Amino acid sequence: MQDKSVIYHQDNGVGIITMQRAKANAYDLAMVTQFGQALQQAEQDSAVNAVIVKSGLAKFFCAGADIHAFSQNSTEDNQKMVTQARLNMATIESSNKIYIAQIAGHCLGGGVEIALSCDLRFAANGGYLLGLPEIKLGLIPGNGGTQRLVRLVGLSRALELLASGDNFNIEQAYHWGIVNRLYSEEELHQQTFDYALGLSNGPGLAIAATKKALREGVEVSLKQGLAIEQKYVDELYETKDANEGFLAFVEKRAAKFSGT
Incomplete structure (x- = not known):
């Protein structure tokens, strides 16, 4: 595994952004900065119409912000991290390319917000959890979680999930429309890649x-x-x-x- 927390590469016209910060892709300022750099590489890649955002870790898509780092950082550094995270998600939404979150592990807090900012979410069946638990820290999601979730699932469901901060499983996420497609763990990568490849070969x-x-x-x-x-x-x-x-x-x- 490379030293960088986030890397970009292209495979046959499909852009792939891989998060790989051990142990859970909990992001700090360096990671969100590298994510932004990977997004710029994808945006500048004229051969790519579709970009997959995935994890290089076995059990986690992204655990959200690194709470330990957040609690030890200066307010200025934390604000830089939040600002960059918001810029990253705005880049995804304003892009001419289709971004697909490929989820096969725990996806919590800011990890859900990354997935929600993507255009599509393809996921693997499994016993992992998703959730926006910020309320349990006396906070609310700050990187678009409230606004993007309510647009996907409606006011009542969004309020239920956000006010409790409770986790939910991938079958519930699929049933509620948070996840577009659900595959077996063995099929997920190929199915996501094939869909993205079809877009990259398209108009x-x-x-x-x-x-x-x-x-x-x-x-x-x-x-x-x-x-x-x-x-x-x-x-x-x-x-x-x-x-x-x-x-x-x-x-x-x-x-x-x-x-x-």
């Missing part, structure tokens, strides 16, 4: 437009959302990818998209 401009139309449209009225949709689809009509898509359909062959 990058249309994928980006889809993400932006959904993320922007969900916050406004239907009338405003339809205007947002029209704006993005109008921009796609004259692209090379749209032309290729039509030709491939007519010629009954697989399209070869270029992202232009």
Whole structure:
């Protein structure tokens, strides 16, 4: 294992960000800084339409903030860590790429917030737990957990989970819509990679437009959302990818998209 807590690499057009800070991917200032650097590498990788965020540890996706480090740090350093964590999640949400959290271990606090900021969450069956326990420290989630959770599961369920701070299992997360797809532990990596590979071979401009139309449209009225949709689809009509898509359909062959 390398010295870095977070690394980025590309595999056949799929970007992969791996968290690997022993023993639980509990993050400190150095780790969130390295996460931000890995995000910038992914964002600058023009060959990539999809990025998988995963853990290199066997039992944990991410245990959230390193409470021991947090309690010993200066207020200034803790604020830097929180600010960088928020920037990381904003980068994911504003990206033209699709980010997929691949979860196969305990995912708590800030780890859940990382997963919620991703566009999709694919997970493995198992006995591990998820939760946002900040209330038990006299706090609330500070990296978007309240706002992203309520948009996924609704007000009543979000309040139930956040007010108690109790953990829940992966089957519950799937049932509530927090997790998109649930696989066996053996299948998770390949299934997630295959989905991401399909996106990376797809029409990058249309994928980006889809993400932006959904993320922007969900916050406004239907009338405003339809205007947002029209704006993005109008921009796609004259692209090379749209032309290729039509030709491939007519010629009954697989399209070869270029992202232009």
